[in-house]
Amino acid sequence: MFESTIAGSLPKPFWLSETNKLWPQWKLSGDELALAKRDATLFWLKVQEDAGIDVVTDGEQSRQHFVHGFLEFVEGIDFEHKVKMGIRNNRYDAMVPKVVDRLRLKGRAHGEARLARAHTDRKLKFTLPGPMTIIDTIADDFYGDRVKMAMAFADLLNEEARALEADGVDVIQFDEPAFNAFTREAADWGIEALHRAIDGLSCTTAVHICYGYGIKANLDWKRSLGEEWREYEAFFPALARSRIQQVSLECVNSRVPPHLMALLEGKDVLVGVIDVATDVVETPEQVAEVIDRALQYVPKDKLFPCTNCGLAPMDREIAIRKLDALGKGAALARARHA
Numbered sequence: 001m002f003e004s005t006i007a008g009s010l011p012k013p014f015w016l017s018e019t020n021k022l023w024p025q026w027k028l029s030g031d032e033l034a035l036a037k038r039d040a041t042l043f044w045l046k047v048q049e050d051a052g053i054d055v056v057t058d059g060e061q062s063r064q065h066f067v068h069g070f071l072e073f074v075e076g077i078d079f080e081h082k083v084k085m086g087i088r089n090n091r092y093d094a095m096v097p098k099v100v101d102r103l104r105l106k107g108r109a110h111g112e113a114r115l116a117r118a119h120t121d122r123k124l125k126f127t128l129p130g131p132m133t134i135i136d137t138i139a140d141d142f143y144g145d146r147v148k149m150a151m152a153f154a155d156l157l158n159e160e161a162r163a164l165e166a167d168g169v170d171v172i173q174f175d176e177p178a179f180n181a182f183t184r185e186a187a188d189w190g191i192e193a194l195h196r197a198i199d200g201l202s203c204t205t206a207v208h209i210c211y212g213y214g215i216k217a218n219l220d221w222k223r224s225l226g227e228e229w230r231e232y233e234a235f236f237p238a239l240a241r242s243r244i245q246q247v248s249l250e251c252v253n254s255r256v257p258p259h260l261m262a263l264l265e266g267k268d269v270l271v272g273v274i275d276v277a278t279d280v281v282e283t284p285e286q287v288a289e290v291i292d293r294a295l296q297y298v299p300k301d302k303l304f305p306c307t308n309c310g311l312a313p314m315d316r317e318i319a320i321r322k323l324d325a326l327g328k329g330a331a332l333a334r335a336r337h338a
Contacts, residue, residue: 001337002291002305003054004330005270007208007248008127008173009066009310010047010059011319016040022213022313023065037062038115045120047320052327055123055171055304058116060312066175067129067137068097073109074156076101076142083139089181092217098139103152109160113167123170128157130176130207131193132186147189154196165203172198173206173248177309180211183234191235191242198243206246206270207239210309211254214277222255229255236263246270250308252290253278261297269298272308273329274322279314281321287329288336300337305330 011019016036018024028036044059063069071077082095113126129137131150143149161172174194179186198205211229212218222229232249239247240263248270250256261269273290274282291305305326311319 001300002303002330002334003123004305004326005053005055005125005171006048006057006307006323006326007210007272007276007310008057008060008125008175009312010044010057010061011311011314011316012061013040013043013316016061017064020313020315022215026064037112041112041115042119045116048323049120049122051320051323052331053122053323054330055125056116056120057125057127058112060127060310062110062112066127066310066312067134070109070129070157070160071097071134071138073106074103075106076103077138078141085139087136088178088212088221089136091181091221094137096138098141099143099149100141102142103149103156105156105159108163110164113164113169117168124168125171125173125206126164126169127173127175127208128161128197130174130178130190131157131197132182132190133176133178136178136181150189150193151196154193157197158199161197161201165201169203171204171206171246172201173208173246174198175208177208177210177212179209179235180231183231186235187238191238191244195243204246205244206248206268207244208248208270208309210248210250210272213309213313215313219277225255227255228257230257230260232256232260233263236260240264240266246304248272248306251294252282252308254308258293259297261294264298268302268304269294270304270306271298273305274307274326276307276309276311276314279318281318282325282329284325284328284332287325288332291329291333292336295337305333
């Protein structure tokens with residue numbers, strides 16, 4: 001009951017890259033970089049275990065960015081001539097690569113999952129960018145159709161997901177923050193693309209849909225959404241009918257009406273009990289209180305305490321303390337509701 005987990009990403013240590021940045025530059029190269037990525041992965045596995053996190057991740061330590069870390073292993077993409085593009089429905093601009101040819105994988109994208117699997121006995125979750133979020137983070141000079149390009153990426157994601165399952169990954173999660181920016185499209189074809197990405201998998205499948213990292217562009221956007229954030233309402237009913245087993249969402253300190261969680265009847269709900277947009281560290285009691293409130297809408301056997309989003313841009317020590325609060329708060333809630 002109340003198995004704790006995180007959205008996926010964790011801060012990169014100072015020996016690996018720039019810190020406190022969403023798009024950090026590596027500090028090393030070649031064999032030294034590979035070794036630093038390995039060390040960072042093992043460090044965060046140990047931190048999660050010490051904090052009592054039940055379903056751990058590799059912290060995305062081998063990826064510069066959660067989307068582009070996958071795209072680097074895809075043929076048909078031009079990284080040399082990046083263009084400025086508005087992403088998340090023009091919430092902010094980013095320099096992005098271009099699709100210039102038919103997409104195909106160069107080989108394994110995330111063989112680092114084998115390292116994580118070999119060094120923890122906990123359940124292991126691995127995260128991949130969702131098809132809609134990918135096409136909202138890359139320019140198109142080839143397909144000429146957003147949906148067609150999304151389905152092409154979904155096929156590649158499925159290829160990698162099947163390999164991750166063979167590596168022993170217990171949960172494969174697709175990150176789709178773009179669902180909150182394109183709510184109608186999420187219901188119309190975004191879930192269909194996810195179905196294509198999970199085809200043939202027997203491991204647990206999840207989708208993470210949040211309101212973004214705690215960066216200024218996202219904070220400004222949240223302030224523009226009014227007193228209630230109702231984006232989830234547009235596509236949660238369709239997700240409830242989908243073949244995706246788990247849905248990770250934003251909860252604590254958000255303006256999402258909590259009763260919207262009830263729209264996910266039958267799904268495991270990964271309830272955000274840790275706020276990634278503040279350096280204030282939650283107490284275990286506060287975490288348990290959020291779980292208590294969520295139980296009004298989610299059965300206790302379906303509730304998984306989680307973070308609102310990734311912790312990648314956060315200060316490392318604050319992230320460690322937040323993980324500790326997550327683990328202890330889940331344990332406290334477990335004792336209350338045993």
